[in-house]
Amino acid sequence: MRNAATEIEHLREKIRQHEHQYYVLAKPVVSDYEFDQMLRELQRLEAENPHLITPDSPTQRVGGQPAKEFPSYTFSHPMLSLENAYSPEEFADWARRVLQLAKAEAVDFVAELKIDGLSVELIYEDGLLGKAVTRGDGQTGEVVTGNVRTIRSVPLRLHENVSVEIRGEIFLGLKAFRNLNDEREQAGEARFANPRNAAAGSLRQLDPGIAAKRPLDFYGYAILPASPTQATNLERISALGLKVNPHRKLCRSVDEVIEFSTYWEEHRDDLDYEIDGVVVKVNALDIQEMLGSTAKSPRWAIALKFRARQATTKLVDIRVQVGRTGALTPVAVLEPVQLGGTTIRNATLHNEDEIERLGVQINDRVLIERGGDVIPKIVSVVEEAPDRRPFEKPIACPVCGGEVFRSEGEVVRRCLSQTCPAKLKEALLHWAGRRALKIDGLGERLVDQLVEKDLVRDVSGLYELNQEQLEGLERMGPKSAENLLTEIAASRSLEFWRVVFGLGIRHVGERTAQLLAEHLGSMARLQQASQEELELVHEVGPKLAESIYKFLRQPENVALIERLRRSGLQMESTAPPLSSIPAVFAGKAFVLTGTLEGMTREEATALIEQRGGRVTASVSRKTIFVIAGKDAGSKLDKARELGVQILGEDEFRAML
Ligand code: IVH
Numbered sequence: 001m002r003n004a005a006t007e008i009e010h011l012r013e014k015i016r017q018h019e020h021q022y023y024v025l026a027k028p029v030v031s032d033y034e035f036d037q038m039l040r041e042l043q044r045l046e047a048e049n050p051h052l053i054t055p056d057s058p059t060q061r062v063g064g065q066p067a068k069e070f071p072s073y074t075f076s077h078p079m080l081s082l083e084n085a086y087s088p089e090e091f092a093d094w095a096r097r098v099l100q101l102a103k104a105e106a107v108d109f110v111a112e113l114k115i116d117g118l119s120v121e122l123i124y125e126d127g128l129l130g131k132a133v134t135r136g137d138g139q140t141g142e143v144v145t146g147n148v149r150t151i152r153s154v155p156l157r158l159h160e161n162v163s164v165e166i167r168g169e170i171f172l173g174l175k176a177f178r179n180l181n182d183e184r185e186q187a188g189e190a191r192f193a194n195p196r197n198a199a200a201g202s203l204r205q206l207d208p209g210i211a212a213k214r215p216l217d218f219y220g221y222a223i224l225p226a227s228p229t230q231a232t233n234l235e236r237i238s239a240l241g242l243k244v245n246p247h248r249k250l251c252r253s254v255d256e257v258i259e260f261s262t263y264w265e266e267h268r269d270d271l272d273y274e275i276d277g278v279v280v281k282v283n284a285l286d287i288q289e290m291l292g293s294t295a296k297s298p299r300w301a302i303a304l305k306f307r308a309r310q311a312t313t314k315l316v317d318i319r320v321q322v323g324r325t326g327a328l329t330p331v332a333v334l335e336p337v338q339l340g341g342t343t344i345r346n347a348t349l350h351n352e353d354e355i356e357r358l359g360v361q362i363n364d365r366v367l368i369e370r371g372g373d374v375i376p377k378i379v380s381v382v383e384e385a386p387d388r389r390p391f392e393k394p395i396a397c398p399v400c401g402g403e404v405f406r407s408e409g410e411v412v413r414r415c416l417s418q419t420c421p422a423k424l425k426e427a428l429l430h431w432a433g434r435r436a437l438k439i440d441g442l443g444e445r446l447v448d449q450l451v452e453k454d455l456v457r458d459v460s461g462l463y464e465l466n467q468e469q470l471e472g473l474e475r476m477g478p479k480s481a482e483n484l485l486t487e488i489a490a491s492r493s494l495e496f497w498r499v500v501f502g503l504g505i506r507h508v509g510e511r512t513a514q515l516l517a518e519h520l521g522s523m524a525r526l527q528q529a530s531q532e533e534l535e536l537v538h539e540v541g542p543k544l545a546e547s548i549y550k551f552l553r554q555p556e557n558v559a560l561i562e563r564l565r566r567s568g569l570q571m572e573s574t575a576p577p578l579s580s581i582p583a584v585f586a587g588k589a590f591v592l593t594g595t596l597e598g599m600t601r602e603e604a605t606a607l608i609e610q611r612g613g614r615v616t617a618s619v620s621r622k623t624i625f626v627i628a629g630k631d632a633g634s635k636l637d638k639a640r641e642l643g644v645q646i647l648g649e650d651e652f653r654a655m656l
Contacts, residue, residue, distance in 0.1 A: 004049045011042045012057055036209075050597050053630070070142040070204070071633075073133045076165065077224060079119060080138060080293060082279065082303040088258045091280070091304045095254045098282060101291055101299065108283040109251045110230040111260045112221060114303055116196050116274045117171030118203060120144070120218075122154060122242075127161035129154065134203065138296075147203050150212035159241045166237055168220035172199040173272045176215045193375070195274050219245045221279070229283045247271075250283065257304070265306045269340050276371075277305035308369045311344070312382050313337040315366050318349065318391045320398045324426030325506055326414035328394055328404060330355060332366075332378055339370050347376045351411045352393055361388040397422070421451050424458065427504055431459040435510050436502035437491040441484050449473045458560050459502065462488050463567035496570040500526070503561075505551045507544050515539060516548070518606065523561060523571040527552050584655075585613030588624040591639070594632030596649050607656055619644060627652045 015038050018030055028035070039059065046053050053059070085091040098107060121141070123131040132148030133141040148154055151170065158164075172180070177195040184191055192198035202214040220237035221244070227233050231250050238244045247264070251257045261278045268275050282288050282300040291299040317333040332347040347368050349355055358378060360366060363385035370376035394413065397404055402417025415423060428447045432439035439462070450456040455469055465488065470481035497517035501510050508516070519537045520526045526548075534545035551557055565571050590608050592601055592615060599607075604627065605615045619626060619638040626639040626646045639646050647655070 004045060005052055008042065008045050008049065008052055008057075011038060011045070015039060015042060053597060070144055072136070072140050073131060073143050074140045075121060075133070075138075078138050079121060079135045079141070079167065080297050082301055083297050084277075085302050085304045086307075088261070088304075091258065091261075091302065092254050094302050095257075098291065098300070102282075102287050104287070106253065107287055108229075109257050110234070110248060110281050110283050111251050111257050112234075112248045112279045112281070113245055113264060113271075113275045114277040114279045114305075115169045115171050115219065115245070116194075116276045117169040117199050118196070119167060120148065120170050120203075122148070122166045122168070122220075124158055124166065125163050127158040127163075129156045142204075144203050146208040147205055147211035150208050151216045151218055153218050153243045155241045157241075159239065162240070164240070165224040166220050166240070166242060167222040167224075168218055168237075168242070170199055170203060170216055170218050171195065171273050172202065172214065172216055174274065175272055180214060194371075217243070217273075219243050221245075226285055228285050230281045230285075230288075231283055251280075261304050261306075268306065275306075277303050279303050308371055309340040310367055310369045310379070311337045311339045312365055312367050313344075314385075315360060315362055315364050315378070317362055318355070320394050322397060322399050322415055322420060322422030322426075324423060324430050324504055326397075326404075326416065326420065326423050327412045328397070328415060329412070330391065334366075334368065337368070339368065339376060344368065344370070344376055347378050349378065352391075352413070353411050355391050361385070361390050363388045419457070424456075425451050427459060428456065428462070430504050431462070431502045436498050437494055438498075439484075439487045439491050441480070441487055445475070446473065446484075458563070460560055460563035460567055463492070463564075463569075492568040492570070494570065496523070496573045499523070499564065499569050499571065503551070503557070506547050508548060512537075512539060512544070517573050518610070521573045523565070527558075527561070585611040588613045589622050590615050591617070591619050591623050591626045591635055591644075592629070593626060593635035593639075594629030596627070596629040598649060598653075604652070611656075625652075 015035075018028070018035055018038070030038075042057070043059050046057065046059055083094070085094055095109075099105070119135045121131075121133045121135075122129060123133070129145070129149065131143055132145045132154070133143050135141050148170070149156065172195045174195060177192070177198050180198055181191040192201065198214070199216060202211050202216055205211045220242045221234070223233050223237050227236055234244045234248065249256070249260050251260060257278075257280050264275065264278060280302050282291065288298070288300040293299060314335040315332055316335055318330050319333050321329045321331050323329065330349040330352065332349050334345055334347060336343050336345050338344075349358075358381060360378060360381050361384070364381050365383040365385070367379045367382050368376045369379045394404055396402065397415035397417060397420055399422035400415065400417050400420040402415050402420055404413045404415050406413040417423070425444075425447050428442065428450065429444065431437055432442035432447075442462075450461075450465075450473075453473070455465065456462055465485065467478070467481050467485060470476055470484060471478055473481075476484075495517070497514045500517050500523075501508065501513035515537050516526060516534075520529060529549075531542070531545045531549045534540055534548055535542060540548070552561075585608055590613055592604055596604055608615055616623065619635050619642065621642055623639070623642070623644045626635065626644050627649065628636050628639075628646050629649055636646065638644075
């Protein structure tokens with residue numbers, strides 16, 4: 001058996017060689033999976049031996065930072081957005097103005113597809129991908145290089161050793177989007193509403209390892225320095241080794257552009273990605289320069305948007321769904337209709353007020369519309385049916401028959417029953433979610449069965465399930481039953497704040513749950529706290545304090561918490577309650593920089609704030625301590641310059 005240090009160094013060397021093969025030579029000799037396994041093994045060994053971590057370890061390349069910590073970057077040229085034209089006529093008006101301003105009889109345009117994704121700038125230095133930056137506000141974006149490096153169609157090295165900025169669109173294909181959503185549903189996580197949100201979520205992942213599992217793609221559409229025409233720009237991007245959308249056209253007239261746009265509006269569903277229009281650009285750079293830009297957008301380009309996908313159909317019924325908090329939401333049941341390649345059966349109606357606003361009744365013909373989102377909405381009533389009947393506001397819960405109530409100032413009605421199966425299903429899914437007790441594999445199908453077969457009556461029931469009961473369920477083999485039981489058992493040791501969040505107290509999100517757990521330290525103290533005491537918790541106002549106070553006093557909830565306690569869930573914070581921590585950092589300003597090994601930035605911030613200190617973003621003369629983690633950058637230099645005291649992570653811990 002080798003000692004840890006030798007083993008770690010050996011593994012690092014092996015990974016470095018594979019990285020060279022993959023990133024530099026683009027000739028991988030192992031599969032991504034095998035490579036991933038090696039990296040994980042190294043991460044595991046390093047986690048066990050944090051003192052052996054060095055800045056040049058391959059794991060430090062993937063070192064994730066919280067999303068809000070992505071560094072910002074100011075573009076050399078602002079990333080402008082585009083004006084929109086909503087019809088061929090509007091487009092023709094724009095083209096006429098272009099001709100006038102250019103004092104020309106005719107100009108050439110390049111028409112490209114407008115993919116609904118996220119624009120990014122890739123900065124290559126001497127042929128190597130140096131940075132990838134999101135659009136941000138157009139002046140300054142976020143540096144997401146780590147995540148963009150995982151996109152296989154973004155080369156890390158260009159075919160030439162040139163320094164260029166390439167802009168383009170990052171997107172998630174529709175197939176990949178559907179797969180991702182199915183996986184999320186299985187894992188009890190919320191589905192993304194559209195591919196764009198999914199791509200944005202992936203790009204802002206803290207952990208490039210997660211981004212790597214999402215098959216994002218990229219098409220380039222602009223390059224700096226630019227060549228004499230847009231057509232040659234696109235060719236240049238392609239010659240450098242990036243992807244350029246093959247569906248594009250050099251158009252000699254307005255009519256040709258409209259023809260291109262009309263064609264793609266009709267064929268948009270043949271593509272595996274979502275497009276919402278075409279982008280039309282003046283081809284010649286000298287004319288582009290002559291036209292110039294406004295503060296927001298260039299005058300030489302425009303987005304000719306497609307109409308939203310619309311269809312008319314019959315509103316067959318309005319069903320009422322019940323959510324975890326008992327909220328009753330009306331859902332439109334439609335006569336199935338084709339809309340953009342998918343069959344639509346339902347539409348959202350949001351709430352009762354929306355139904356009134358639309359004046360819609362059952363049996364009416366309605367106009368529905370789908371944007372990039374998966375679930376369409378009803379736009380208007382097209383024809384009132386002779387046999388139309390109004391939606392009857394539910395007086396009882398459609399699932400359990402329990403009493404419903406619409407409180408003053410609220411738009412929704414809620415089911416008040418504590419035993420409503422619909423609420424229970426939602427409560428179980430919430431409990432199992434990644435942000436709560438992380439019971440992977442407890443998805444919708446399983447929850448439905450558990451509730452319908454009466455195997456689980458509240459979340460504490462999960463901890464009484466046995467192998468035999470689970471094996472009796474559909475699509476449940478002995479192995480998956482065993483896995484689920486392991487997952488459930490593991491959730492017992494998760495942090496106390498997750499239990500607080502998992503309870504699903506109205507308006508108590510993840511962060512509030514953390515604050516409550518931190519401040520009060522235990523379930524017992526939380527249950528004893530008065531409304532006034534609850535209000536002392538940071539970010540808890542009177543309304544929220546009341547909601548928490550009432551929840552914790554309802555007899556069913558008291559009993560539930562007791563059952564959870566007996567099932568072995570964590571009922572105390574591992575950290576001492578805030579109120580008992582001495583304010584040793586009172587009035588002291590801290591700055592965090594680099595990656596801390598043993599704690600996240602949030603954790604470090606909490607530790608400082610608990611002791612009366614505060615954490616600021618930048619180093620100034622007022623800064624008392626700079627805590628420097630791995631790969632600390634300019635803030636560390638600044639601290640040295642100003643002579644601010646610098647602490648390593650260990651020294652910081654010692655102070656705590
Ligand atoms: S050109 C100054 N070309 O549409 C030129 N944009 O508001 C600005 N987009 O943020 C962009 N496909 O995310 C251009 N072929 C294409 C595009 C495209 C998609 C997006 C881009 C931009 C938005 C326009």
